Amino acid sequence: MAFLSRMKQSFGSTFSFFTDSWSELKKVKWPNRKELTSYTLVTVITVVFVSIYFTVLDLGISELLRLVFE
Template identity: 40%
Template sequence: MAGSNSTVQQRRGGAGKFFREMKAELKKVVWPTKKELINYTIVVFVTVIFIAVLIGIVDGIFSKLFELLMHLVG
């Protein structure tokens, strides 16, 4: 039972300890500069647009193939 008692004591101090540790970790973070943030955002937008176009093209191809298949079968 002594082992479970120490576990309960470690859990106490919970919220305050959590926020203190969180604050300490956030001080270690290297935040991007404004220029880096803008560049990263542009990269994400371009990537999303590229993937959307790629999926649209593949979807169109499969749609035409399905229509052709249904026309041949039916």
């Protein structure tokens, strides 16, 4: 009997979680199309610059190690 009450309690908390999550999502101010486009552009540009930075850093360290160990 204790098992069934625990199952009921866990399902109740799961449904409560989804209900609370849905109500919180209704409070969110979603970006409009222009904001979303600008945010996406900033994200893509940032990822490109960080990728270039780490690529150059990796190539520099690799070249330095090649010079040291040869």
